[in-house]
Amino acid sequence: MSQVEKINAAWDRIEKWYAENFPTAELSTGAAPAEITALETHMSLTLPEELKASLTRHNGIPLWKNGELLSITGIKGEWDCWMNLAGDGKYDHCADE
Numbered sequence: 001m002s003q004v005e006k007i008n009a010a011w012d013r014i015e016k017w018y019a020e021n022f023p024t025a026e027l028s029t030g031a032a033p034a035e036i037t038a039l040e041t042h043m044s045l046t047l048p049e050e051l052k053a054s055l056t057r058h059n060g061i062p063l064w065k066n067g068e069l070l071s072i073t074g075i076k077g078e079w080d081c082w083m084n085l086a087g088d089g090k091y092d093h094c095a096d097e
Contacts, residue, residue, distance in 0.1 A: 030058060
């Protein structure tokens with residue numbers, strides 16, 4: 001079984017759990033391929049196929065016990081925040097560790 005097939009099987013189990021245990025929850029729809037490509041372009045990198053498969057299935061989930069599964073918007077926001085901090089030199093000392 002490929003890694004992408006494993007991601008889809010995991011989502012099958014998660015969706016089944018939600019249907020049985022939290023039927024009023026509305027899981028997010030998947031991201032469009034163009035949205036994923038735009039994120040990759042913004043970050044100047046290629047996302048792993050497993051992450052692309054997950055985002056295509058559900059573009060983030062805010063209802064996790066200990067946080068959230070970030071959407072494309074959330075990933076972009078986190079990326080921008082950390083890149084701004086790194087650009088400010090606030091973490092230059094970490095390179096020596």
